[in-house]
Every structure is written in structure tokens, then in C-alpha cells.
Amino acid sequence: MIGVTSSPTLAVARREFAAYFASPLAAVFIVLFLGLAAALAFYLGGLFERGQADLQPFFAFHPWLYLFLVPAVGMRLWAEERKAGTVELLLTLPVTAWQAVLGKFLAGWALLVLSLALTVPLWMTISWLGEPDHGVVFASYVGSALLAGAMLAVSSALSAATRSQVVAFVASVVACFLLMLTGYPLVQDAVRGWAPAAVADAVAAVSFLTHFQAITRGVLDLRDVLFFVLTIAAWLAATVLILDPRRIRRSAALAALALGFIAIVGLSALLLRGARLDLTENREHTLSPATIALLESIDEPITLRLYFSERAAGDFPQVRAHAQRVRELLLEMAARSDDGLLVEVIDPEPFSDDEDRAVAQGLTAVPLPAGGTFFFGIVGSNTTDGELPIPFMQPGREAFLEYDVAKLVSALVVEDRPVVALYSTLPMAPAFDPALGAASSGWVVDQQLRELFDLRRLESGFTTIDGEVDLLMLVHPQGLSDDSLYAIDQFALRGGRVLAFVDPDAENAAADPLVGAVAGKRSSDLGPLLAAWGVDFDPTRIVADPEHALAVQTREDGPTEPLLTLLGLGATAMSQRDVITAQMETLNFSTVGALAARAGAGTRFETLVASSEGSGLLPTSLLGTVSATPANLLREFRAGGGARTLAARVSGPITSAFPQRDGDGHLSRSRVDLQAVVVADTDLLADPFWVNAAPGGFAEPFANNGDLVYNAVENLSGSADLIALRTRAVGTRPFHRVEALRRVAEQQFLQTEQALQQRLAELERQLAALRRGDDGAAALGAEQQAELLRFQQEKAQVRLELRDLQRRLNADIEALSTALRVINIVVVPLAVALAFLLAGLWRLRRRRRPAV
Structure with missing residues (x-):
């Protein structure tokens, strides 16, 4: 009984979690999630064809999978209780509204995390094929779990607002979809068209997708983690406000909750900069000791001006994401320089003085399809009138970002460079x-x-x-x-x-x-x-x-x-x-x-x-x-x-x-x-x-x-x-096992292929010599015509053998690809389904066993 337990929240959670497995609901959900997640990773994400030992194609589809699967779990949290009229009964037990809401949420979140944990065979697959960065994979799993929890909290609040599970499902899908899109350029442009930049930044800050993608880089930034925690807390608080009939001025309370959430997220973005855990194998997103030593060696102030055309970059999400990474790095370097490095961010509007200065300082003006120009570069200067630019910050050089900026700073530090005689x-x-x-x-x-x-x-x-x-x-x-x-x-x-x-x-x-x-x-x-x-x-x-x-x-x-x-x-x-x-x-x-x-x-x-x-x-x-x-x-x-x-x-x-x-x-x-x-x-x-x-x-x-x-x-x-x-420049992680198979196959079939190619060339030479004997095959004798026909048939056979050889060359790799797809898309979900079936039969047998 809930009333006699020491933790009412956990009691509610245990009851709700057991209810999921009392019916086929949990089994169907988990099997569906495992099959869909693996299928999307292999077929749409090209996990095997990419040849890279990472799970980026797998996690890239999680937000869109969760968009429909999480509301399917969350829609029954409270809508079912409302329809059955058991909400009031639940709240009359020695359980507070907060304990009931949190308990139900934890049960649903546990189901989602269990589903996610059962995808570990995919992690094992890429580990067998190559050498993945396990820190990045682990961080991505953490980010995926937090994203699922945030979406479930949204679904919880909307489920509490209706008696219909269908309405709760649709409303949750729409709300989560909007919360994912708030960071997209189209949405940002629409907001910036009528609201101040601060409002647009606040809207972008509540984007699920932005924070999730930041974590999947392998960095647990406290701001991203705190965002998801605050999102969960805010929507669960909204659930309590909606459920509690004793609350007055509910709309005002919800509005105050929303404003408080946005304010805390905004403050955390400013105050917690640099508070993060870099889980990548080579600490790719952490300032290296060399950079820190360089920053500490600055005697005279150096100024770095980042020119970025904010509005013009609206149609280029990859560039916008890279710009955010550049801005973060510059601010982190400035914070570690003890006032030796100053950073300015400038948006060179068309026909402005800033645009003229950007051109004069050597930055690249990239023409836009719709007209106008786009700037994304850095100009560094020191106190002795030294000035050096990075004309354009290419997103494809993100792995070199810290080096490029540190090299610029190093060149502006007034000291003698090493002399190299070549x-x-x-x-x-x-x-x-x-x-x-x-x-x-x-x-x-x-x-x-x-x-x-x-x-x-x-x-x-x-x-x-x-x-x-x-x-x-x-x-x-x-x-x-x-x-x-x-x-x-x-x-x-x-x-x-x-x-x-x-x-x-x-x-x-x-x-x-x-x-x-x-x-x-x-x-x-x-x-x-x-x-x-x-x-x-x-x-x-x-x-x-x-x-x-x-x-x-x-x-x-x-x-x-x-x-x-x-x-x-x-x-x-x-x-x-x-x-x-x-x-x-x-x-x-x-x-x-x-x-x-x-x-x-x-x-x-x-x-x-x-x-x-x-x-x-x-x-x-x-x-x-x-x-x-x-x-x-x-x-x-x-x-x-x-x-x-x-x-x-x-x-x-x-x-x-x-x-x-x-x-x-x-x-x-x-x-x-x-x-x-x-x-x-x-x-x-x-x-x-x-x-x-x-x-x-x-x-x-x-x-x-x-x-x-x-x-x-x-x-x-x-x-x-x-x-x-x-x-730290190059970060490819190939499938070593696939490359080894390809090398073995090439060595096995090379001599056969060369012999066939030589035979084909010889046949073509003999055919050409035979045809040169007269104007065409019609003038040849019967024996020569038969010889010509035999040569043509043999040539066709050799070509067929060459095509077959090329097919067999990749046969082992194709077989491996097929086997891995079948294991992850079919075998793993079926094994989980079988485990649920056996567990269900065991429970049924226990119930039917007569009491002694």
C-alpha cells in the first residue's frame, strides 16, 4: 500500500511501472522502438555504408522517433485517470500531488530509458567493426535519455489537461515538434521579424534539438544538462498546477512558471559558460594546455573581432551551428586569458560601416543566391598595430578551430619566431x-x-x-x-x-x-x-x-x-x-x-x-x-x-x-x-x-x-x-574489420581479374584481326564465320565472369552488412519479444498455481 511505504513517490513509480508490463503495452513499445531505431540507422542513416565507427546516424533520428513514441507513453499518464475519475481518489491518498506526478513520470521515464538501454547491441556492433569514441557514444546516450525525459514531461502536462488520450497524444506531438523547431533558422527569422533580438535568443534557447545535438558532440555542458532538468521540472510543475483543483489563478501561475523557466535558462547560459565535462577521447572540445599556456603568455592585450552575418545565415543551419561553436571558443579563451584577450562580436549589416571595415580588413565577402554578401571571419589585432585576419571560418574545418584561432593569437604575440633554414x-x-x-x-x-x-x-x-x-x-x-x-x-x-x-x-x-x-x-x-x-x-x-x-x-x-x-x-x-x-x-x-x-x-x-x-x-x-x-x-x-x-x-x-x-x-x-x-x-x-x-x-x-x-x-x-x-586535427574512425575484408578480397581476386582482363584484350585483338580480313562477317567463309561467332561468345563469357568477379569481390562485405542488419533490426527485437513472452507465461503459471 502507498500509505505504509517510506517513499510515496517510489511507491507510485513502482505501481505504474508494473502496470506497463501487466499488459503487452511495454513489450510492443520496446520492440517497436528497437526495430525502428536500428532500421532508420542502417537504411536512412547509412550506418554501415558510411564506414565510420560512430553512432551518429543512430542518434540523429532519436528526436523524430521520440516525437511520436514518447507521447504514446505519456498520453495515458493522466488522461486515463481523468476519464476513469480516479484522479481525485489518488490525490486523497497520503500522497501529495507532486509525489503522484513525479512517481508517474519516473515510471514512464524508466520505460523509455530501458528501451534505450536495450539498443546497446548497436554500440557493440560498431565497437566490433572499428574503434569508436566511447565517450561520445556515452554522452549521446545521456543526451537521448534527457531528451526523452523532457518530451515525457511535456506529454504529462498535456495529458493532465484532457480526458482523451487521443487529444493528449496529438497535443503532445505538436508541442514537442514546436519545441524542437524553435532553434531552426526559419522560426528564428520569423521571430526576429517582429521581436527584439533578446526575445529571439530566448526562443532559440528552449530548443530541444539544439541542446541535444550539443550533447551528442561528446560534451556534457552543464547548461545543456540543466536545460533538460529545468524543462522536466517546469512541465511537471505545470502538471501539478493543472491537476490540483484547489489552485486559484492557475493561468497566472502557469505564466509565471514559464517566465521563470526562460529567465533561469537565460541566466545559466551566461553564468555557467565553460562548466562542462568533455568526454571525447582526445578532449576535442577542451582548451589544450598549449592554448592555455599561450593565453597566459600574452603581455599586451589582443583583440579578436568575430564578424558574422547573423540574419544572412538564416538559410544555412550548418554555418549557424559552427558560428555558435566559434563564439563559444572565443569567449572561453577570453575567460582563460586574464584579460589578455578581448572578444567582440560584430554583425556587418549591408551597406554599414562594419561591412566596409570587414572588407578592408581582408575578410571574404561570400555572395548570396538572393543577393547581398555574407561574412564569417575573425580579425585579430594587437597594441602595436599588428593586424591579421582569418578570411572565412569554414564549417568543414571545425576540427582545426582551436588551432586556427591559437595560431592567429600566437602570430599577434610580439616575440621572435623560431628561425628555420630550409x-x-x-x-x-x-x-x-x-x-x-x-x-x-x-x-x-x-x-x-x-x-x-x-x-x-x-x-x-x-x-x-x-x-x-x-x-x-x-x-x-x-x-x-x-x-x-x-x-x-x-x-x-x-x-x-x-x-x-x-x-x-x-x-x-x-x-x-x-x-x-x-x-x-x-x-x-x-x-x-x-x-x-x-x-x-x-x-x-x-x-x-x-x-x-x-x-x-x-x-x-x-x-x-x-x-x-x-x-x-x-x-x-x-x-x-x-x-x-x-x-x-x-x-x-x-x-x-x-x-x-x-x-x-x-x-x-x-x-x-x-x-x-x-x-x-x-x-x-x-x-x-x-x-x-x-x-x-x-x-x-x-x-x-x-x-x-x-x-x-x-x-x-x-x-x-x-x-x-x-x-x-x-x-x-x-x-x-x-x-x-x-x-x-x-x-x-x-x-x-x-x-x-x-x-x-x-x-x-x-x-x-x-x-x-x-x-x-x-x-x-x-x-x-x-x-x-x-x-587533434583528423578524426576519422574507419571500420577496420571491413577494410581488412576488402584487402583480403582484393589480394585473392587480383590475379584472376588480371588474367581475365588479359584474355579479354587478347580476344578483342583477335576479333579485330579477323574482321580486318574483309569488310564484314557476311563475306567470310563458313569456318571463319564460326570462328568469329566463337570469339564473340567467348568475349561475352569473359565479360560475364568479370562482372561476377566484381560481385564476389564485395560478397563478404555485403554478407557482413546483411548479417548486422538482421541481428540489430530483427534478431534483437525478437529476442526481447521472446523474453517478454516467457516472462508473461511464467507469471501466468504462478497465478494458476494453487495455493498451499
Whole structure:
């Protein structure tokens, strides 16, 4: 009995929860939810086809599932009691209205949370396929549970206002739909058309969808959590007001409740900024220690002005969401800077002074389809009249947001930048491009180095290296004289740091020998220097690796084939203990060489990047010939020798590689330990291997090649503040199991496919030769006609076999996809249904058992 329990609220909750399972209602609801949620994720969300180990397609449909399923649960909370006339009876028991309302709500919410918890097999599925960010998944589950609770509280209040469950259901669907849409641009534009901006912001602040999506990023922001808690409390309070007949001035009380709710939500948005728990694996939404250290180093105030065309962005929800993220980051950085960083947000209205200033300061004016322009950029300035812009804040670069802003702040801090001396025989620098008939801006790597460091280029034949140089960067050092090599040797012995990119076959080698390259030769090394530093490198051998080989298409409309010398290396191929490669996920190398620790060396050799255990070596003589096809390289390949080091950090005491030399200032032993990084590839620096051109002159990275270079330069030059930001750039989480199946299938069917392609080409050649014998088949003899027919039939059969081979190539992946769909959409709901059925039969049997 409710009256004898110590907790009336829990007693009501237990009674209501048991009532759900006393009928098939709970079972039907849970099975329906499990089936629909999984089906939407797989078929509409493309959970498997995306190839990403996350549950974003699953949670994206939760608001719309809840829009109909939650009111189905909430409509009976009070409408049924009202219709049966039991509300007054319930309230006459030793239970307050609050206890009754809260108890019923907790029972319904428990049913919803149980339904959500039973979707864990989907979480297990993506964990089996790849390596998801479990913190993001957990936060999304929390957000989904809070969203369901908020919608149930709305349904509770509307159910209390009517005797009809149907009316309660429809009213709840409409109310929840409106509360989800309040943050949408169309609604915002309509509100801003007649109300002040403060009112529009207040309306946007009560959007269910906005707060839910913020949580699914993997961040439990106290403002978002508090919003849902306050929403639940406010609507349950409204339920109490509606149910209690003793309340007077009910409308005034409800209005006061609504205003109080909006006021508290608004204040929490201002006062609780930065109070959040970042559950992402790499703390992607938390200011890194490097950024905090940078902010604390600001001596003179720096001002960041965010120009964002608020009204013009109404039709671009993705841009608006990104703008909110940018605004939040800037304000958080300002709060951590101890007044060193000032932030201003400006809406450059058309034909205003703000618009003119935005253009004058270098921001990109994006033309809109309906006319006018749109601005979304940042201008930073310091007290010495230094001014730098970020012309346009691309939503696609959100993963780089903290780095981009920190880089801007770093550039405005008045201090000397590290000096990097660069010697390169590759066409990295800006120069006149005869093919384009215009100036080239150079490689992206070179552009970024010029922005971040004091970059000084060494000319061919250099014999000295300035003492101001913090880091010597060597890229494809071909044809160095002994004097140049000696200068490098002495620089390293004096404690200078070295970053060297050598290559057994540089595909981007400059053809002009005037820049230092040796005509006709595409390999490079450092002569005796690498040996003196404890590194072995053979410039006549390249690494081939089937496990990491990328697929290429050698002819138009032809199949893709794995090229053993073009490597796409994942996180498992990189050292996660070194700041240069930690947390990076993708590196693309081409015709890369192998490095090894030299026997008896006194230096420490640490592998940064390595091939797989199944790799091998191929001679460079195979390259640059017509026979250097993916198929021929595969035939020549022999695995052996285990994993090869492709990039390494070398440190420790060294001796001179030129012991025979002497003179003033000559060093035979190092004053301090050598600090160097050696990479056995130069092609990774070229744009095609890691960036795509994007509108507005931006470069969109698809691999971490640039991060490898920047991290190495920053680390070796002593400027490590931005390393942590760089290593958080790329966030793909592929289905490793699916990729492994695809690689195995490609290796199994490659030779068969090549044989069929060769047979098809031979048949086409024979058919062409036969037809050239006369003008057509009608003039051929009977034997020749039969031969022609046989060739045509065999050609059709070969084409059929090729199509079948392509189908079988993906058969295992398709079978896996089908199996996972069946398990999550059919098997799991049926298993739950069977469990409910067995539990029901067990309860029925207990009831029929005669009392003893």
C-alpha cells in the first residue's frame, strides 16, 4: 500500500511501472522502438555504408522517433485517470500531488530509458567493426535519455489537461515538434521579424534539438544538462498546477512558471559558460594546455573581432551551428586569458560601416543566391598595430578551430619566431609556373612554414649555416658538396637541430639542375652524415607493403588495383608515445625508403612511422618503366624482414663525419646531444598526397602529412605550443574489420581479374584481326564465320565472369552488412519479444498455481 511505504513517490513509480508490463503495452513499445531505431540507422542513416565507427546516424533520428513514441507513453499518464475519475481518489491518498506526478513520470521515464538501454547491441556492433569514441557514444546516450525525459514531461502536462488520450497524444506531438523547431533558422527569422533580438535568443534557447545535438558532440555542458532538468521540472510543475483543483489563478501561475523557466535558462547560459565535462577521447572540445599556456603568455592585450552575418545565415543551419561553436571558443579563451584577450562580436549589416571595415580588413565577402554578401571571419589585432585576419571560418574545418584561432593569437604575440633554414631541391617555394603562365604560391607545406616560422632558404653550394638558425630542414638534399655536408655536420655538432627528408625515388624531383638536383637521378641521401648519426639508409631500395597499399586506377573505366609502393598508413603504424606522431591517424607515403639503427652507434634510434610486418623491399630499378604496373610490382614482391622504419627520431652524442678536417672552430665531437628527425620520403610533402583544393583558396587536408611536418618543426625548433592542437586535427574512425575484408578480397581476386582482363584484350585483338580480313562477317567463309561467332561468345563469357568477379569481390562485405542488419533490426527485437513472452507465461503459471 502507498500509505505504509517510506517513499510515496517510489511507491507510485513502482505501481505504474508494473502496470506497463501487466499488459503487452511495454513489450510492443520496446520492440517497436528497437526495430525502428536500428532500421532508420542502417537504411536512412547509412550506418554501415558510411564506414565510420560512430553512432551518429543512430542518434540523429532519436528526436523524430521520440516525437511520436514518447507521447504514446505519456498520453495515458493522466488522461486515463481523468476519464476513469480516479484522479481525485489518488490525490486523497497520503500522497501529495507532486509525489503522484513525479512517481508517474519516473515510471514512464524508466520505460523509455530501458528501451534505450536495450539498443546497446548497436554500440557493440560498431565497437566490433572499428574503434569508436566511447565517450561520445556515452554522452549521446545521456543526451537521448534527457531528451526523452523532457518530451515525457511535456506529454504529462498535456495529458493532465484532457480526458482523451487521443487529444493528449496529438497535443503532445505538436508541442514537442514546436519545441524542437524553435532553434531552426526559419522560426528564428520569423521571430526576429517582429521581436527584439533578446526575445529571439530566448526562443532559440528552449530548443530541444539544439541542446541535444550539443550533447551528442561528446560534451556534457552543464547548461545543456540543466536545460533538460529545468524543462522536466517546469512541465511537471505545470502538471501539478493543472491537476490540483484547489489552485486559484492557475493561468497566472502557469505564466509565471514559464517566465521563470526562460529567465533561469537565460541566466545559466551566461553564468555557467565553460562548466562542462568533455568526454571525447582526445578532449576535442577542451582548451589544450598549449592554448592555455599561450593565453597566459600574452603581455599586451589582443583583440579578436568575430564578424558574422547573423540574419544572412538564416538559410544555412550548418554555418549557424559552427558560428555558435566559434563564439563559444572565443569567449572561453577570453575567460582563460586574464584579460589578455578581448572578444567582440560584430554583425556587418549591408551597406554599414562594419561591412566596409570587414572588407578592408581582408575578410571574404561570400555572395548570396538572393543577393547581398555574407561574412564569417575573425580579425585579430594587437597594441602595436599588428593586424591579421582569418578570411572565412569554414564549417568543414571545425576540427582545426582551436588551432586556427591559437595560431592567429600566437602570430599577434610580439616575440621572435623560431628561425628555420630550409634547403630543398624540390619545387616547394613560390615561383613562376610556365605551365600556368602565372606565379605559383608553392606547396601548402611551404606556405604554412612561412606563416609560422622565420623561414630562410639556403642556396645551392652553401658552406655555412648562420648561428641564428634554430632548425635546419633538408628536403631531398641531392648533389651536396663536401663543404655543404661539412657545414651540416658542424651545425649538428654545435647543437643545431636537423629535420631531413631523404628519398630513394622522389616523384616530385625538380628537373632543373640549377636548383641543385642531379639530372636523371631521383634519389637523395646525406652521404656520410646519416652513418655518423647512427642511421642506415639504402637509396636503391623502396618499401612495398600490401597491408597498407592504396588502390589506384591505371586506366579509365578500369578496376582499381593496390599499388604496393603507395602507402596509406593508419594510427597503428605511428608511435603514440612521441609528440610528433601521437594521435595522428593517416599518413600517405610514396616510394618510401627504409631506415635502420646502425650497429654499434651511440645514438638512440626511435621509430616514428613503420610499415607492417608483412612488408618487403623492391629495387628502385623497377620504377619508371612501362612494366612498373601494380600487377607487375605485386608479382615481384616478396615479404620478409618484418616491419621497416619509415621515419625516426635520432638523439644522443655523435662524432664528426669528417674527422680528417681541422681548423678554427672545428668540432670532432658534439657539444650537446644531437636532436634530429629523419624521414625516408619526400613525396609526402607534395600537395596531392594530403590536401585537396577548396573554394576560397583554402586547402582541405585528408591526411596528417602536414601535421607530421609541422609537429616535427615545432618540436625541434623549440616551439611546441601548437603541437597538441595539430595532433587533434583528423578524426576519422574507419571500420577496420571491413577494410581488412576488402584487402583480403582484393589480394585473392587480383590475379584472376588480371588474367581475365588479359584474355579479354587478347580476344578483342583477335576479333579485330579477323574482321580486318574483309569488310564484314557476311563475306567470310563458313569456318571463319564460326570462328568469329566463337570469339564473340567467348568475349561475352569473359565479360560475364568479370562482372561476377566484381560481385564476389564485395560478397563478404555485403554478407557482413546483411548479417548486422538482421541481428540489430530483427534478431534483437525478437529476442526481447521472446523474453517478454516467457516472462508473461511464467507469471501466468504462478497465478494458476494453487495455493498451499
